[in-house]
Amino acid sequence: MRIIKETHINFMGKTGVAAIFSAVLILVGVGSMITKGGPKLSIDFKGGTQVAVNYTEPVDITEVRSALSNVVIDGRDFDFSNAEIKHFGNESDVVVRLPIIEDEPEQFTHKFVEKMAEAFPALVPDNESEFILSIVKLWPKIGAELSGDAFMAIISTLILILIYISIRFEFRYAVGAIAALTHDVLITLGIFSLLNLEVSLAVIAAFLTIVGYSLNDTIVIFDRIRENVKGAKSATLSSVINESINQSLSRTIITSLTTFFVVLILYLVGGEVIHTFAFAMIVGVIIGTYSSIFIASPVLIKMGSDS
Amino acid sequence: MQSNLTPRYLIIGLILAWAIYALTPTWQYQGLTDDEKEELRTSGELEQIESRTIRQGLDLKGGMYIVLEADIPTLMSNLADMKDDRLESILQSAKEKATSPDVDFFTVFEQDVKADGIKLSRYYHKYGASLDDILLALKDEADDAINRVLEILQNRVDQFGVAEPTIQKQGKHRIVVELAGIQDSKRARALLQSTALLEFYLVKNGGVTNEMIAQLDDILKETTDEAELKELADGGETATPEEPKQTDLDDDGTKTVSELFGETDSSPSDDSDETGINILADAPFSSLLAAFGNDLGVPEKNVYALKKLLNKSEVQSKLKSANGQFLFSQKSESPQGGTGVNNFYRLYYLENSPELTGGIVDEARADLGSIGGGTAGQPIVSLSMNSEGSRTWARVTGANISERIAIVLDNKVHMAPSIKEKISGGNTQIQGFGSMNEAQDLAIILRAGALPAPVNIIEERIVGPSLGADSIAQGTQAVIFGLALVLIFMLVYYKMAGIVADFALIWNILLVLAVLASLQATLTLPGIAGLILTVGMSIDANVIIFERIREELQKGKTPKAAIDAGYDRALTTIIDANVTTLIAALVLYQFGTGPIKGFATVLFWGILISMFTAVFITRTIFTSYTSRKGLKTLSI
Numbered sequence: 033m034r035i036i037k038e039t040h041i042n043f044m045g046k047t048g049v050a051a052i053f054s055a056v057l058i059l060v061g062v063g064s065m066i067t068k069g070g071p072k073l074s075i076d077f078k079g080g081t082q083v084a085v086n087y088t089e090p091v092d093i094t095e096v097r098s099a100l101s102n103v104v105i106d107g108r109d110f111d112f113s114n115a116e117i118k119h120f121g122n123e124s125d126v127v128v129r130l131p132i133i134e135d136e137p138e139q140f141t142h143k144f145v146e147k148m149a150e151a152f153p154a155l156v157p158d159n160e161s162e163f164i165l166s167i168v169k170l171w172p173k174i175g176a177e178l179s180g181d182a183f184m185a186i187i188s189t190l191i192l193i194l195i196y197i198s199i200r201f202e203f204r205y206a207v208g209a210i211a212a213l214t215h216d217v218l219i220t221l222g223i224f225s226l227l228n229l230e231v232s233l234a235v236i237a238a239f240l241t242i243v244g245y246s247l248n249d250t251i252v253i254f255d256r257i258r259e260n261v262k263g264a265k266s267a268t269l270s271s272v273i274n275e276s277i278n279q280s281l282s283r284t285i286i287t288s289l290t291t292f293f294v295v296l297i298l299y300l301v302g303g304e305v306i307h308t309f310a311f312a313m314i315v316g317v318i319i320g321t322y323s324s325i326f327i328a329s330p331v332l333i334k335m336g337s338d339s
Numbered sequence: 340m341q342s343n344l345t346p347r348y349l350i351i352g353l354i355l356a357w358a359i360y361a362l363t364p365t366w367q368y369q370g371l372t373d374d375e376k377e378e379l380r381t382s383g384e385l386e387q388i389e390s391r392t393i394r395q396g397l398d399l400k401g402g403m404y405i406v407l408e409a410d411i412p413t414l415m416s417n418l419a420d421m422k423d424d425r426l427e428s429i430l431q432s433a434k435e436k437a438t439s440p441d442v443d444f445f446t447v448f449e450q451d452v453k454a455d456g457i458k459l460s461r462y463y464h465k466y467g468a469s470l471d472d473i474l475l476a477l478k479d480e481a482d483d484a485i486n487r488v489l490e491i492l493q494n495r496v497d498q499f500g501v502a503e504p505t506i507q508k509q510g511k512h513r514i515v516v517e518l519a520g521i522q523d524s525k526r527a528r529a530l531l532q533s534t535a536l537l538e539f540y541l542v543k544n545g546g547v548t549n550e551m552i553a554q555l556d557d558i559l560k561e562t563t564d565e566a567e568l569k570e571l572a573d574g575g576e577t578a579t580p581e582e583p584k585q586t587d588l589d590d591d592g593t594k595t596v597s598e599l600f601g602e603t604d605s606s607p608s609d610d611s612d613e614t615g616i617n618i619l620a621d622a623p624f625s626s627l628l629a630a631f632g633n634d635l636g637v638p639e640k641n642v643y644a645l646k647k648l649l650n651k652s653e654v655q656s657k658l659k660s661a662n663g664q665f666l667f668s669q670k671s672e673s674p675q676g677g678t679g680v681n682n683f684y685r686l687y688y689l690e691n692s693p694e695l696t697g698g699i700v701d702e703a704r705a706d707l708g709s710i711g712g713g714t715a716g717q718p719i720v721s722l723s724m725n726s727e728g729s730r731t732w733a734r735v736t737g738a739n740i741s742e743r744i745a746i747v748l749d750n751k752v753h754m755a756p757s758i759k760e761k762i763s764g765g766n767t768q769i770q771g772f773g774s775m776n777e778a779q780d781l782a783i784i785l786r787a788g789a790l791p792a793p794v795n796i797i798e799e800r801i802v803g804p805s806l807g808a809d810s811i812a813q814g815t816q817a818v819i820f821g822l823a824l825v826l827i828f829m830l831v832y833y834k835m836a837g838i839v840a841d842f843a844l845i846w847n848i849l850l851v852l853a854v855l856a857s858l859q860a861t862l863t864l865p866g867i868a869g870l871i872l873t874v875g876m877s878i879d880a881n882v883i884i885f886e887r888i889r890e891e892l893q894k895g896k897t898p899k900a901a902i903d904a905g906y907d908r909a910l911t912t913i914i915d916a917n918v919t920t921l922i923a924a925l926v927l928y929q930f931g932t933g934p935i936k937g938f939a940t941v942l943f944w945g946i947l948i949s950m951f952t953a954v955f956i957t958r959t960i961f962t963s964y965t966s967r968k969g970l971k972t973l974s975i
Contacts, residue, residue: 033831033832033833033834034832034889035832084806086803086805086806104640106639106642106643107638107639107640107641107642107643107644108643137643139525139528139529141524141799142524142525142528161522161803161804162803162804162805163803164524164801164803165802165803165805165806166800166801166802166803166806167524167799167800167801168799168800168801169796169798169799169800170797170798170799171797171798173438173797174406174797174798178932181930182930184930185926185927185929185930185931188926188930189922189923189926192922192926193919193922193923196918196919196922197919200915233931233932233934233935234865234934234935236935237865237927237931237935237938237939240923240926240927241872241920241923241927241942243923244919244920244921244922244923244924244942245876245920247916247919247920247923248876248879248916248917248919248920249916251912251915251916251919252883252912252916255911255912255915255916256912259908279890280886282886283879283882283883283886286832286882286886287876287878287879287882287883289828290824290825290828290875290878290879290882291872291875291876291879292875293821293824293825293828293875294821294824294825294871294872294874294875295871295872295875297817297820297821297824297871298817298821298868298871298872301813301816301817301820302813302814302817302868302871303809303810303813303814303864305398305806305810305864306864306865306868309865309868310868313872
């Protein structure tokens, strides 16, 4: 069986259209991030308290909100109605996110969970330990540290890859690859911002995997280009690249499809906890495949004509 | 390719044998019922099996992950021979500056000390004379303190009885605690965070207390403005309309503050906010109080307002000059026969230097009070003190008969009994626990000793058991679906060659699990995602090879020549392409925490092993296939 027979598509002839497409995607995404004051960061980076609980039956978010509008904990009145309150996976699970409260009452989280239970006493599971799904509490200090770590992780990955490709290929290949990666991460970040999705630690992990995946794809094409450049000294770089992309197109599509379907399955059945991670991967697989052909290679041509 | 494949078969066979060996304990463990596990645990065999299985992360089996940070500034303040405002303020400012992650407390402290021209030897002369000597010694003290904290926490957790707790130092001043399967997060939190500073203070008598309250009222009347009072009234209304507190108390036979001490004229019984403020304005302090038995009581809803007042600098300096301090009782109580809606904390006015402090506890035991005593059937903690403690205790109790002494743990009063007679044996009992668990935890804490520095929880992640179970189910489902999809696709698309690739893929998964088991790595939910991703990505090597072979076949090569050319050409591509993913995985491992590390581990080994399975194993199969039959066509 064969999806792709021999092809002779002039990919490099379409780089102009691709450049505009990418530019628009990046501009819209970055624009959205700027208007929203940066990417929407999860509790991992901002700090705060996040409590997810499990009621036995579906509850209405507005009811939860009104129940939390006046909560008394240790003699202090709290109004949590402005907090972020959402369903968590299904209608009966609720997640509430609060900022860290200054000089908060002792065992605040525990007392807050008790208030969540008191809000709908009839809907609390008999076995109380089943009521709490998860609690995350992070002081902003840790959040700042984690953002620093995540930033360092992405930068050092890019630098290491730049070095590796420079050694194994040539510097211009490395520039092409890094251009493609930056493109992928920027677009994925932009899409996250447009869809109002949160960037968490897991999403950063997804970004780095996207970096690895997109590179994988780029290098397979680069490898073909390198091989073909040696064989055909007279042809233009652009035509060699076209030939190489066409030759590896079948592989590109098959691998992208298997990876795509696998992350799609992860997205569909993997559960709430890794939902955004899987989504980032889906976006990354698509963008990564596209960028190997339409970003990495054209940049390689640009760099090649200069030298 | 040489036709002698024996060494290759041997290598493959050996690796298969190793994988089976590495995975057997995990198989066994999965098959055990809870009863069997318990049986094996008592015989000590379970630990052996467990040490060779793939461990599940807290996000899968549920549990608690806590990061504690030692409060170094407070430790520094405690270490000083002499304390004054100047030292406190410099410690405070260094503390504030050192909240950013890249700043070391001592570096900032040193800068501040130098900039201020403060002489450290004034405060820390026992550590040397020069600034460098003192700083070095203080750093050593801090390192030592965190190591002791680690030891003490280990001790506490061990006695608490959790299966496989992990307690590790992270960086210089942090400790990471992982408690699997814990259900009572409140209890665990309290157990870890308690400094366990046990102190005994004399309680000041009613007259003195009364006088101080009146003085504080006067001070606060002058310094507290209307807006602040309004806020206090809102935050803690003096009474709730449905349940007038005053009558409630009278019914219980308790008296108001004014009755008890005969001081304040206005009785804080009015319901309306308006009057509430007036009372606050008139007697800001005492209006938040009520009488509770023979003690001062603070209704729960007034606690926050009262603490705010007590923290005001005017109040603090007044108390300091009078050598006194107000401390709350450890927990709230409902008035006798009360419904529990209007609970009260007791408030004690104590001397501000302890008669006896920490370190003197020899043994602490939780028990039920003996029959015939006042505490019959109630949980108590019996303390026995060391000889130094016993002597001091005897002296203090002997000199203050009929006075009250407060037993204070971590700045909360557990009880304040009257001293009836001199206690010379060094034994004493603490009562006032809500449950036996509470008493047991206190005994654990007292036995393990006080922490040399207070610790703060700075990160806390709890996963409930049901969410963890869901994650396992959903993750497994995703792996099975993903794997099945890829297997079927390869089979349909590459036919015979697809079967070879499928075989290699299953090998890959098995080997990754075997590596995880022998590394005792932790499988997390992102780790499962990594496994799924490995399935998708590792098939790539075979796709690259097969596409190449197809190309070579099209050029008219024989199957054998096409296979050789396909593998040779594809190898560098596969290595180059995979090394970059390996780099990403390594960086992730380096920077990531917990679950993310699990993801990086799986991804790293998945990609690495895929190079072996997808290249080495499949090629061996192909070669033996082609050489045996000398066939003309290839099913690819």
